[in-house]
Every structure is written in C-alpha cells, then in structure tokens.
Amino acid sequence: MPSLGRFSAYRLNSLRALMHHHQCDALVVVPGVDSRFSTGASQVTAFLLFDLFETHNPHFIRSKFEMDVFEDFIICIKQNEVHLYCNAVNHTLLLPFTTHWPNLRVHCASESKMSNVDEYENYKITVFQMLVKDCKRLVVPCLDMCGAMGSEKFTKMMIEEWPIIQSYAYDTEHQCSREFFTLSRDIIDIPHELRLLVNRIDPVYLETTLVRALLSFMGTFESVYRLFDSLVESKQLSSRANPNEPLFSVYQHSAEIHGLLPPYLLYGSDSSKQNLVAENIESKLSDLQMMVESDHMVIRGYDQPSGIVCERTNFIQQPNNASHLTDHKVRSEKKLRQIYSKLLDILWKATEAFNFADSDIDQTVSKAQNELKCHLQSESFGSLEINLTYPWKNPTDAVTLAVLSGAVYDIEDIGGSSMGSVVAADTLLISTLRLNDICLSRKVINLTATIPPTCLWTRNPMPIDMTQFTSDKKPIFNEQLDIILAPANTPSSITVNCTCFEDYVIISGKRIGISQVNLSNVLYYRPVDMEQPELLEFVLPPSSYNTSDFLTSALKCCILNGSIDEALEKFQKPTKFRETETLRNENSSSNMSIWLMLKPKTKAKRLFLEQVAPVWRAKGLLRQSDHLPNRQAIRAAFITTVLSRDTHSILSDLRSLSFSQLKFDSATQAGLYSLNQLMTEQPSAKAWLMIHQSELRHIEASWSLDTSVEGISSAYDYALCCGIHLKSSNVPPSNSACADEILSVLLRNSEDKDISLLWTHSATNNESSLTETQDNICREMRPKPLHITVVCGTVGSRKDNVVKNVVDLVKEDTHWIQMSPATPSDISSALETAVKEYDSLLGSATESRVRIRGILLCPGTCGARDVLNAVHRLSSNESTKQLVHSVRIGCVVTCVDTRAVFIDGGRMTFPGLLEMLSEGWTNYILSTGPPKSQQVAATKFGVKMEDVEALLHSVNPKLSQLPAPEGHVERGHVLEALLDEEAFNGPGLKRARLLSYPSLNTTLGNPRMHAVTLRFARPVERVRFTNHLKAIFANLKPWPFYGNLYSITGQIGFTGEPDKIFDVLHLTLNGISRISVNTDDSDFLPKRKANKPFWLTGILAAPPAASKESDEWLANQFANWLRKSAPQQEAIRPPLRLSDLSKADLEKIHEKYHLHPLPAGWYYTGSYYVNMNGDKSFQHPNFEAFVQEYLEGENTKIAARNARIVNHPIPDLFSEPS
Structure with missing residues (x-):
C-alpha cells in the first residue's frame, strides 16, 4: 500500500475544500452512538481513516472493550487546524491515520477519566463545546451518501436527536440549560458532494474498495459463464442453470448510479438496439428457448457501487459435423464474427492510443468510430457507436474510471433479416501524470481485460472427432496447457486442451472451440527462475498472416508478435513502443506466433519433454532460443507465477480454518471478500496488486502531482526542487531530459525490467555492463x-x-x-x-x-x-x-x-x-x-x-x-x-x-520561527532574570502562538558581578535553563572591548509570511521582556492626599498627637476628650490640623525623593554607554 501520509492529508484537504466552498466554519464528524450511528458520519469516517473499522474488525472482536468505546471520537476540521477528540483506548488506533494531518490538536480522555463515567462524559461535552465555539455555520455529515439521489432531505432536527447534541443542551456541572445547538448555528449536510468525493479513485481507494469490487464482479461473470457451460452441455433446458441469476441478483441488491443502464443477457435477434438501450429490466432478458435457435448472445455486467461495466458478445456454434448447417447459416455466423472482430480491433487500438500522453482522448474515440464506419461500409446494419463514458462524471481527475464501449446494432443477414447486435465494453482506469499544465505520461489499466473478449460454445454433447481435421494418426500428447492471450496488449492466459501430433497441434476447449495449427518452427524458452513456466512459441508460416481462419474467434487475440529482435528492441525501449504486438497490426512485417506455457512441476510439462520434444527435435521443428521471449509472453508468465503462488498460499492458509475464522481473519489477510470469489478461482487482492504494481506506481504519482505547484514552470524546475540531478550532465539539462528523468524515478523498478531478469538473455548483460562502464567514464571526467x-x-x-x-x-x-x-x-x-x-x-x-x-x-x-x-x-x-x-x-x-x-x-x-x-x-x-x-x-x-x-x-x-x-x-x-x-x-x-x-x-501556514538578536551594554539583575525565564513556559499562548518565546541563547552580565560574562541557554519546551560563567578568554576579550558586549537571541513564533511590521513587533516584545530583568527605575510618587490615608494611617497619626496640648475648655480623661459644655470625643480636638501637618511633612519627603529620581535616572537597558 502506498504511504498513507500523503493521501491522508489529501483526503483531509479535500473535505476542507468542500467546507470552504460552502462557506462553513467547520466540518464535524461524529461517528458511533453519539450520532445514533449516523450512516453519513460513518462513511466520512471510513473515508478519512481508510476503512479502519472494517479492516481491523478482528481486532475489535477480540478486544475486551465494546465497539462503542472504539467509535467514541470526534473529528472537527477547521480552516487552519484539525481537532480530534478520542480516548485512551482508540488513541493508538487512530494515530497512524491522523499523524500526518497538519496543525492537529488531540484531546484525549485519559484512563482515569474513563474510569469515572460522569467525568468522562463531562470531558467529552467540554471538548465538544470548545470545538464548536464561535462556529456559526457547520457541515455535519448525516444522511447516507448512497441514498443521496433519493427524496430524503436533511433538516436540522435530524441531529437534535443525537445524544451528543442533547448533552450539549444541558450543563450538568452547573445544572442549567445551554442554547439549542441548531438554533444559533446554520447546519448543512452535503451527501451528494461527499459521495462524489469519497468515490474518487486515489491509490488507497483503489487498493481497498475498487479492487474488492472488481474481483467480486469478475467472479460474478465467471459464475454466469459456468452456468452457461452447464446449460450448453445439458441435453434439455433447465431453469436451475439459468445464467441470468448472478447478474440480476447483484444488480437488484445494489444502489443505482444515475445514468447507467441495467445489465442484460440476450440471445440472437433479441439483442436489438431497442432492447439494449431500454431502461426497463423486462427487456434485458431472453427466454432460454431463444438460446437453442440463436448463434450468439450479448451480455452486460454492471457493478453499481463502483461503476465497473463489461460487455461481451459470445458465439454458439453447431457441431462441426452437423449435417443440417446450410450455406446461408454458415455465412451469417461468419459475418457476425467478422464484424465483432473488427469492433474489438478498433476498441483495442483506441485503448492503446490512450496511453500516449500527447493524444487527445475525445479525438481518439471519434476517430475510432469513423474508422469502424469505414470498415463496415459494405455491411448492412442499423447503426453503430463507440463511446467513452465516465461513471462518476469526473473526466478531468488525475485518475478516473471510464467505460469504453462499442456496438453495431441490428445487423442484417444475407436475406435482410435482423440477426441482432454485437457489443463490447471494458472498464478502464486512466491515470494521467501531470506537472501543473504539463502532461508527462498517461497509463491505462483495462480492469476487465481478463474477462475473455469472446467465448465460443459448441452445441455438442459428443466428444471431439479428430478425423474432421486430419488423418487418423494417433496423437503423441494430449494434456492441458495454458495459452497466452493479449487483447489490447493486456496479457493473460486460459487453459486449453493441447493435442500434439508430429507436425501439427489441435487446440480445443469448452469455450474456445477447436483449432488446428500447422507447425513450421517451434522455439523453446527456459527461465532462470525455476518457478516461472517455460514457454513454447509456435511460429506461424507467412502464408497464414493475412488469414486467421484456422483459429476460432475465441483465439484470435492469442497471435502475438514473434520477432525476437523487435521484441528485444521494444523491451529495451518501451517508451518508443507505439504499435500493437497482436495480429491486428496490419503493417507489421515481423513473425507472428502463438505462445503456450509449460508450468513447473506438472504432468503436462513432464510428458511434453519426454514424448513431444524428442520427436519435434528430430524433425527439426523444435529448438531452444537464447533470446528474450516476447514482452507480453514474459508478463503472462509472470502473472501465471503470481497467481500460482497466490492459490497455493490461500489454500494452505484456509484448509484448516472454520467458517468464522475464514470470515474474519484469514480471508481479510488474503484479500478475499466472498466465497464466490474463492469458488470462481479469482485472484486475491494481494495478487492483483502485485500483478499491476507498475500501473499502481503510475496512479500514485498521478494523484500526488495532481496539485498546482507554485513557482514551477518546467520539469527542470521541479527536478531541482526535489533534488533530482541527471548523472550524465554537468550543465542545465533540457526540459525533456528532466521530464524523462522524473518519469524514470517515479516509475522506477519497472516491472518489465524486473521480470526480464528471470529469463536467459545474453545481450542484456553485455549491454548493461557497457552502459555501466560508460557511466563510470563520464563520472570520472566530470568535476x-x-x-x-x-x-x-x-x-x-x-x-x-x-x-x-x-x-x-x-x-x-x-x-x-x-x-x-x-x-x-x-x-x-x-x-x-x-x-x-x-x-x-x-x-x-x-x-x-x-x-x-x-x-x-x-x-x-x-x-x-x-x-x-x-x-x-x-x-x-x-x-x-x-x-x-x-x-x-x-x-x-x-x-x-x-x-x-x-x-x-x-x-x-x-x-x-x-x-x-x-x-x-x-x-x-x-x-x-x-x-x-x-x-x-x-x-x-x-x-x-x-x-x-x-x-x-x-x-x-x-x-x-x-x-x-x-x-x-x-x-x-x-x-x-x-x-x-x-x-x-x-x-x-x-x-x-x-x-x-x-x-x-501546500501545507497550511504554520507559524514561522523568527530569531531576534538584541545587543546591549548594561547588566541585568540575576533574580529578576531567572524569575522571568521560569515564567516563560507558563505564559505560552495557544494557537496561533505568535509571540511565544521558545529559545534564548547569548551572553549577559549581572549587576554586582562586573568582571564576569555569563553564557545563557534556555529551552522552553525541553525544560533546560542554564546560566554559566564564560571562561573562554579568546571570546571574552573582544566582546568586552565592544560597545555592546552583551547579546541575547530569542526564537519567537511569528506569522508565516515575513513582514517588516511583524518582525518589529516581535523585536519590541522580546526587548520589553528583557527590560523587565534590568534594574528598574523607581516610579515618581504623586503627592499624598487625605483620601489616600487609610484607617490605620489615621490611627497612627492620632497615636502620635493624642497628648498634645488641648484647647481651652478641653481636658483628657485617659479614654476620651471632654469640654466644659459636656461634649465628648474620642479624637483630639485639633486632629485635622495634625493630619494636615502630617501630609505636608510626607509630601516634602516625596518631593525630595522625586527630585532625586529625576536628577539621577537609570538608563534604558539598550541605551548607549556613556
């Protein structure tokens, strides 16, 4: 699987872009019981966390915690940050998927909080309240995305029933009500747009969801064909073997994608255009009785959740020894097959043309349709078409799913009667590698290529009569071998019965009919790796190049290019390969061949080497080749080896397991998702990915570069920014050379080059050693x-x-x-x-x-x-x-x-x-x-x-x-x-x-770490300085952190220690704070001679974009912080006023003056003052005068102190020394 980091951040940014498009402050995802298991929230969670809860299901089952505990988390995506609420149980599970999210804030409930249910819930509500604070417009996924096309509409009241929303409405701690969540906020849900986003084909989606759907789809197709095998072989029609069942049962239990027609299985004249394009399901089925009277059938399979489509035309022929076959019947059957063969040729040629970066896809499709019309001018039919459709309506995506289909409708026989239509369609995965507006490369994977382009069933319960082909000579070999097919240069293989005689071979099979190949030259290839199958190349005589009637229609695509020199040239220079290697290349003058495989450790291989090889060598037909096999043959052998290992591995793992173990453990590890997939002999997901590893590298590169990169105008610029240098150049290379080097690095470990090492080929080693020598010489000559x-x-x-x-x-x-x-x-x-x-x-x-x-x-x-x-x-x-x-x-x-x-x-x-x-x-x-x-x-x-x-x-x-x-x-x-x-x-x-x-x-702007250096000449106070250092950590500010001080280094002096300079190191987060005497005389003397020997450098958090204003603000903030550690200037005291005196001050003044002489008529009793009139007071009669006298005295002192301060100011820490 590709690195999750890039695609995890990409998926996050995709959701953020949707949120920004709808002008929302946040997107809140609440899975699990807190949202009453909302389907929309679960689907967005699966998108962000790569199907975490499905792929780790065995882990959850074996865990001692309930599933609700694992699903207890909240994701809140904001414009500049992401908040994740989780608990101590699911934190480690979520970590690998969320680590790469920029500006991530984690709010984790500890084990101690989880042990107290009330504290646990209160913490969750507190975090949730903080997450949605100041958010006036929110996206809250709620509705099922797959049902987004339905009539259900989102309303705010749908989420008011959620437990998390109801808990938000009441504050249990303070026993009071909060506001209703939806009354003060605008809540929206966008299921349709989320659905389009979730189904975009990034590499992780491809490796998990799409491959799973593809393998299941191919298993369904194989089930249809197996039922048809039984139906053809049976002597009477039986509804128990109805081939329609697998197709339509899958269709009826899937959600519909708007614009795609349902599947069909129609025989003969029932395959009219009217029935094929009709939307009602009733017109998509033919009665089984039609199969008896028809020469062909058309089939369409459609996997609705993924959009995978495949259409095929298959043929049903009478036995070759049937006496009732008329010339009219034979010519009509041949006409259908020729038209279908031409349709396939043109579709495959278009598919190959898509791989060229400089080709226009729409123009290619249009040219293909015009070419088909030109070839069929002499034929009678209703209409024809070749279309390229996009199931997810995303033709501009870097990786997109497309269906290339072609049809010739209502073909007429010689008598003018309609025989029905022929159709063909494949699902393509088109990967376009762009660098800004520069298209570097395009790669096409034909997902449905392994489904045979056509099958040929013989309506014959009797065994094959060999006498109809040749004399009554006895065969020297009659075993099953694998024959290589390469439709659209996509190699695969099928098992056939191979009956060998002294100078010819008969190839037959249940779905391919019977063909005879006359031998002129047979080449034998042995691999270096003994696990690889050995290859047999049957070189066809030149007289058979322009006519392939000796092969049935099901085997036409098994004729490959057999020119060893040309195959080697194309192998070594694959970027120059532009022509198809199959018989459909009319301009090719190289040899044409049929390739078969001898699998290791099989009876067929042993019998061939013992019985056939000596006879053919004696007749001069068989010889061993020292060259590389055909490129497609090499790849087919590699695929066969991978599938063989895959089958042995799965069977050995599953042989001793119970059904429950198969369902939850080993099946998932093996990439098997259904018993149908296993029973129909489909490969595992792991094997499929290994086979297509080269294409997957291209897809990964396409998605990664599907972002506009600022400042990059050419491939040369991009290579420099990524540290890619051409080995053979010491001067600025051309853009084309840089583009080739970028492609070489991105698509490194080319699968073709890897698997070629498994085969004996003398020229390869010589050329590689020569190239290496030349590189070494060039390297020594360059500086x-x-x-x-x-x-x-x-x-x-x-x-x-x-x-x-x-x-x-x-x-x-x-x-x-x-x-x-x-x-x-x-x-x-x-x-x-x-x-x-x-x-x-x-x-x-x-x-x-x-x-x-x-x-x-x-x-x-x-x-x-x-x-x-x-x-x-x-x-x-x-x-x-x-x-x-x-x-x-x-x-x-x-x-x-x-x-x-x-x-x-x-x-x-x-x-x-x-x-x-x-x-x-x-x-x-x-x-x-x-x-x-x-x-x-x-x-x-x-x-x-x-x-x-x-x-x-x-x-x-x-x-x-x-x-x-x-x-x-x-x-x-x-x-x-x-x-x-x-x-x-x-x-x-x-x-x-x-x-x-x-x-x-394009990562969100993190705060910039800005260094501010201050130079000064005056010492600071040690106690003040150390206290302020200790306070830095406690005063750190939250997001966006601007002004936070994370590091201080430098040299300072302290008051009272004039002959020393101290080295300072303070690291806020590390907890390191060191102040030590500088003992380096070489460093000490120059600094003492300088006007400003002291200096401090602080690293502060600053806005992402540098500006003069922000840098000055940070410098002033750092300087003000340092000024607090310098000797402080005493403040000027204002004059003392009566209102400034406290009760205690007044009592002190009275205590001082209470025995002063009394006015006439007053006397003091020791407790209070009494006059001759009988008035009593607890204050001295002249107390106000005493207070005024006290104020005048204190103000005289204050004035003298203020004068001293003004006349002797303490200079600023950063002022020039006198």
Whole structure:
C-alpha cells in the first residue's frame, strides 16, 4: 500500500475544500452512538481513516472493550487546524491515520477519566463545546451518501436527536440549560458532494474498495459463464442453470448510479438496439428457448457501487459435423464474427492510443468510430457507436474510471433479416501524470481485460472427432496447457486442451472451440527462475498472416508478435513502443506466433519433454532460443507465477480454518471478500496488486502531482526542487531530459525490467555492463560537486552542537565549508559563497589531497525542502545558475529532542517537524535529548515518552534513529552516516520527494520561527532574570502562538558581578535553563572591548509570511521582556492626599498627637476628650490640623525623593554607554 501520509492529508484537504466552498466554519464528524450511528458520519469516517473499522474488525472482536468505546471520537476540521477528540483506548488506533494531518490538536480522555463515567462524559461535552465555539455555520455529515439521489432531505432536527447534541443542551456541572445547538448555528449536510468525493479513485481507494469490487464482479461473470457451460452441455433446458441469476441478483441488491443502464443477457435477434438501450429490466432478458435457435448472445455486467461495466458478445456454434448447417447459416455466423472482430480491433487500438500522453482522448474515440464506419461500409446494419463514458462524471481527475464501449446494432443477414447486435465494453482506469499544465505520461489499466473478449460454445454433447481435421494418426500428447492471450496488449492466459501430433497441434476447449495449427518452427524458452513456466512459441508460416481462419474467434487475440529482435528492441525501449504486438497490426512485417506455457512441476510439462520434444527435435521443428521471449509472453508468465503462488498460499492458509475464522481473519489477510470469489478461482487482492504494481506506481504519482505547484514552470524546475540531478550532465539539462528523468524515478523498478531478469538473455548483460562502464567514464571526467551535509531540527534540538561536534571530530584530511544562514532567505547566498570557496579550493595545489565537505546548519524549522528551494532560486539567476550543478546534498539529518516535540499543552506537534520528517526529505533522526539512563518519563505537558517515540515512528517508519545525546556525535557509525555522500540520492528517497513535494508545498501556514538578536551594554539583575525565564513556559499562548518565546541563547552580565560574562541557554519546551560563567578568554576579550558586549537571541513564533511590521513587533516584545530583568527605575510618587490615608494611617497619626496640648475648655480623661459644655470625643480636638501637618511633612519627603529620581535616572537597558 502506498504511504498513507500523503493521501491522508489529501483526503483531509479535500473535505476542507468542500467546507470552504460552502462557506462553513467547520466540518464535524461524529461517528458511533453519539450520532445514533449516523450512516453519513460513518462513511466520512471510513473515508478519512481508510476503512479502519472494517479492516481491523478482528481486532475489535477480540478486544475486551465494546465497539462503542472504539467509535467514541470526534473529528472537527477547521480552516487552519484539525481537532480530534478520542480516548485512551482508540488513541493508538487512530494515530497512524491522523499523524500526518497538519496543525492537529488531540484531546484525549485519559484512563482515569474513563474510569469515572460522569467525568468522562463531562470531558467529552467540554471538548465538544470548545470545538464548536464561535462556529456559526457547520457541515455535519448525516444522511447516507448512497441514498443521496433519493427524496430524503436533511433538516436540522435530524441531529437534535443525537445524544451528543442533547448533552450539549444541558450543563450538568452547573445544572442549567445551554442554547439549542441548531438554533444559533446554520447546519448543512452535503451527501451528494461527499459521495462524489469519497468515490474518487486515489491509490488507497483503489487498493481497498475498487479492487474488492472488481474481483467480486469478475467472479460474478465467471459464475454466469459456468452456468452457461452447464446449460450448453445439458441435453434439455433447465431453469436451475439459468445464467441470468448472478447478474440480476447483484444488480437488484445494489444502489443505482444515475445514468447507467441495467445489465442484460440476450440471445440472437433479441439483442436489438431497442432492447439494449431500454431502461426497463423486462427487456434485458431472453427466454432460454431463444438460446437453442440463436448463434450468439450479448451480455452486460454492471457493478453499481463502483461503476465497473463489461460487455461481451459470445458465439454458439453447431457441431462441426452437423449435417443440417446450410450455406446461408454458415455465412451469417461468419459475418457476425467478422464484424465483432473488427469492433474489438478498433476498441483495442483506441485503448492503446490512450496511453500516449500527447493524444487527445475525445479525438481518439471519434476517430475510432469513423474508422469502424469505414470498415463496415459494405455491411448492412442499423447503426453503430463507440463511446467513452465516465461513471462518476469526473473526466478531468488525475485518475478516473471510464467505460469504453462499442456496438453495431441490428445487423442484417444475407436475406435482410435482423440477426441482432454485437457489443463490447471494458472498464478502464486512466491515470494521467501531470506537472501543473504539463502532461508527462498517461497509463491505462483495462480492469476487465481478463474477462475473455469472446467465448465460443459448441452445441455438442459428443466428444471431439479428430478425423474432421486430419488423418487418423494417433496423437503423441494430449494434456492441458495454458495459452497466452493479449487483447489490447493486456496479457493473460486460459487453459486449453493441447493435442500434439508430429507436425501439427489441435487446440480445443469448452469455450474456445477447436483449432488446428500447422507447425513450421517451434522455439523453446527456459527461465532462470525455476518457478516461472517455460514457454513454447509456435511460429506461424507467412502464408497464414493475412488469414486467421484456422483459429476460432475465441483465439484470435492469442497471435502475438514473434520477432525476437523487435521484441528485444521494444523491451529495451518501451517508451518508443507505439504499435500493437497482436495480429491486428496490419503493417507489421515481423513473425507472428502463438505462445503456450509449460508450468513447473506438472504432468503436462513432464510428458511434453519426454514424448513431444524428442520427436519435434528430430524433425527439426523444435529448438531452444537464447533470446528474450516476447514482452507480453514474459508478463503472462509472470502473472501465471503470481497467481500460482497466490492459490497455493490461500489454500494452505484456509484448509484448516472454520467458517468464522475464514470470515474474519484469514480471508481479510488474503484479500478475499466472498466465497464466490474463492469458488470462481479469482485472484486475491494481494495478487492483483502485485500483478499491476507498475500501473499502481503510475496512479500514485498521478494523484500526488495532481496539485498546482507554485513557482514551477518546467520539469527542470521541479527536478531541482526535489533534488533530482541527471548523472550524465554537468550543465542545465533540457526540459525533456528532466521530464524523462522524473518519469524514470517515479516509475522506477519497472516491472518489465524486473521480470526480464528471470529469463536467459545474453545481450542484456553485455549491454548493461557497457552502459555501466560508460557511466563510470563520464563520472570520472566530470568535476566532483560539493557534497553538503544538511543539519536541521526544531527549536531546542541542539543542532548547533551537532554541527560543531562533527567539524571538531572530523579534521584529518578534511576541509569543512560551514554555512550558518540566519534566515531561510539567506540560504541561497550561503550556498553561493560556499560554492565559490569550493571552486577556489579545487584550484589550490595545497588542497589537492584534502577532502572538501560542506555542512549547512538550517535556521529555524527549515529543512531539505527549503535548501532545495534556495538552489532553485540560484538557478533562476543568470549569474548563479551555473553554480547549481556544483552542489549536491549528501545527507540530511533531523535533530529531535523528544522533550520538545509537542506544544499547546501536548495537543500539537511542533510546527514544521512533520514536514522535516516526511519520507524522502531526511535520512536519519538524531536523538539529541538526554541519554536513555537520564531520560524523563514524560514531557513538561505530561505526554509519555513512549507515545512521543510512537508518533515519530508513525510519521516515517523507514527512518533510522541515531543517538547524539545533547548534540554530541561520538560513535563511529553515526559519523559515518553523516558523511555519506549518496544517502540523500537513493532511488526510493528521490521518488518520495517527487511524490510529496506538492502536498508539503501546500501545507497550511504554520507559524514561522523568527530569531531576534538584541545587543546591549548594561547588566541585568540575576533574580529578576531567572524569575522571568521560569515564567516563560507558563505564559505560552495557544494557537496561533505568535509571540511565544521558545529559545534564548547569548551572553549577559549581572549587576554586582562586573568582571564576569555569563553564557545563557534556555529551552522552553525541553525544560533546560542554564546560566554559566564564560571562561573562554579568546571570546571574552573582544566582546568586552565592544560597545555592546552583551547579546541575547530569542526564537519567537511569528506569522508565516515575513513582514517588516511583524518582525518589529516581535523585536519590541522580546526587548520589553528583557527590560523587565534590568534594574528598574523607581516610579515618581504623586503627592499624598487625605483620601489616600487609610484607617490605620489615621490611627497612627492620632497615636502620635493624642497628648498634645488641648484647647481651652478641653481636658483628657485617659479614654476620651471632654469640654466644659459636656461634649465628648474620642479624637483630639485639633486632629485635622495634625493630619494636615502630617501630609505636608510626607509630601516634602516625596518631593525630595522625586527630585532625586529625576536628577539621577537609570538608563534604558539598550541605551548607549556613556
């Protein structure tokens, strides 16, 4: 299966595009019991999670948890982020499918919450309330997509019955009602559009859903043919063997796709155009009695959920020794077969033409119809047509399902009576590989090609009479062999009875009639792999090229090109192959042949070698060939081997299993989805995918590049951005050469080249060795480029230590060119400077024996993609474009400290980390955290370390993890890996980069990590500074994180310690905060002489797009944060007013003045004051005067203090020293 990462993100973005199209704030998917098992929600869940609950069904059955627990999650897709609510049980199950979603927030209910039902439900409602907060318009999948064409309409009240919505309406914690969910929001459902989206054929859909439907469909067709076998062989008609049953039972139990007609099975004159195009099901069936009187039948199978269609015309002939056959009857039968044969020829030629990237599909279909009219000018018929239809109405998709059909209606016999119609149709999977508007390649898979193009049944219960062909000589061999067919150059094989005589062969079978082949030359091919079948090529005499009457209509497509030299030429240059290799190529002058297979370890092979081979060798008919077999024959042999292994594997696995085990375990693993598929001898899904692996690679590439890539105007640009260099060129290559190289990488491990190694062929080894020698000579003649080791990582990953450590350890016979750009935009200039230095070193005689290496420390969260984009920018400049081919990335390492992987409370990975770890863009993960013995159990957000490691592994399981504790690279194998010059250019990595670049280029804007460096000359207070460092983590802000401070490095001084400079390292997420005395005198003295010896660099989260305003805002924010640690200027105090005095202040003033002399007539009793008039008071009579005196005294002090502050201000931290 292809990497889920790209297609998981693609499916997510597809849903987001629908949400944006309908101007919605979010799309909320609620599966399971919380939505009353809504069908629409389940279908969208299956789309996003790749049929998780179907493919893992055995796991759920064996689990101790109920299914409701596994389905207890909510997905909320917003414009810039995705929220996932889950629990401790299904979290690990969902992780592989959701890891690649950008800006993902995970809200996971812990095991402790799950143990308390009330707390568990309250947490879910709290999360749900947070998810839909401020969302005024929502898409909520509810209705069944397959029933979207029906009359059922979505209303808001449908979701008011959902338990999650009802729980939202009442706040159990505060025992109060909330708003009704649907009253304050606009809720919509778009089942029809979701249905079209879910059925788009991406590689994962193809490998799971479409292949399953195809194999089931082919099993149904085989069931029809087997019933017809029984019907033809029986002496009396029986309704028990009605061939109609499999076709129409499948049709009646499927949902209808609008615009496609139902299946049919019609005999003879019943196959009129009126019946074929009618929509009512009654006109699609013929009475069994018609079969007795008819010479042909037409059949149409239709799998409605997938849209797969197949139409065939089959023939029923009287026994060859039948005495009642009239000349009129024979000529009419021959006319039908000739017209059908011509129809097939033209349809197959059109199918082959679709493979050419420069062909127009619609024009090809139109030309095919005109050609058919031209060929049938002399025939009498009602009408004809050739059509190409798209079941899902998506002709512009990168991968689309199409039905190519042709029909000649109401053909008249010699007497003018209608004999009925002939029809043919195949379902094609068309994959178009485009780079923006450039069509690079097109590939067509004929999904229904293995269904025989025609069958020929003989209405004859008697055994074959050999005397009707030749003399009464006894055969020397009579066994079953496989004969190779290649309709539309799609090889397959069928089993036939092969009866060999001394100079001719009779080929017969239940559905192919009887044919005699006269022998002139027989070639024998032996494979290197003994599991492959051996091949027999019956070379036909030239006199039979233009007439193939010696073969029945069912075997016409078994005649293949037999020219060894031409086959070899086409094999070695498959891109130049433009003509069909079958008999239908009228202009071919090469030999034509019939090919049969001798399967290993069979009785037929042993008897042939013992009884037939000696006789034919003695007569000079048989000889062994040293050349490669025909390309189609090689592929047919490969397919036969795959199917044979598949059959043995399935039978050995299923032989001892019960029905329940077959249903849930082994059947799924083997790719079998029905007993009918097993009983009709259809291949498993695994075998089908192995057979079509070359086409599947093309489909994967088509889907991955089906996105407009900004800044790419040619194949050369795209190759540079993905690090693809042509080996044979040291100058900018042409666009066509780059396009060929891109195709070569994308479609690497060509299946034809792989399977050719299984056959003996002397010329191949000589040519490959010659090509390798020429490549080595060219490589030695070209100047060697500068190989660069790229070191990237997130903030706090200690990647700077890695660079310093590598340069310090590898010094012998090595000259390092170090690059440390401050910003992503500086990478281009750093590379330009490095290349110029490299060129000057190459010209130096002293450096002739020294290995020159480059090492690049990426700023912020930049990675290999940003470095290659910088290379691309160099290529667009006329003065620097020649430098591009002097730079090669040798190895890319991503430094990761597991303590700093998560942000936002542990709900989101660090921005840019997933992109850096994507397949193809890095070679190794350097674990720069503490050693295992000192590793903490969880991050500062409480995420367990084993969960962090599982996340990193799920992002890219192919990555190797190397230890580099605290950034120290000490082990030899780690250094060896970092110095590898070809690690980044492996074929698999190059292909992964080509496939993933469009999706990474369109990833939602993550916050940019912006470095701000401040220089200053004044010390700060140690206590204030350390307290502010500790407060950074607690003050981290949620999305979009702008202004968050994640790292601080630099050198500062503290008040009271004037002769010391301190090194500062603070990593917010790692929990590292170190302040140490700088003891490096060489570094100390220059900085002390500078006007501003102190400096700090902070890395802050900034908006994705760089702008002067945002950078200034971040610089001011960082400066204000640092000012808080400097000695603080005392504030100017305002004058003291009476209202400022508290009750305690007044009591103190009274206490001070309560014994002062009293006015005349007052005296103090010790408890209160009394005058001569008898008035009593607890305050001194002059208390107000005392208060005023106190205020005047305090204000005098305040004025003096304020004057001192004004006259002696504390300078700003960033002011110039005096």
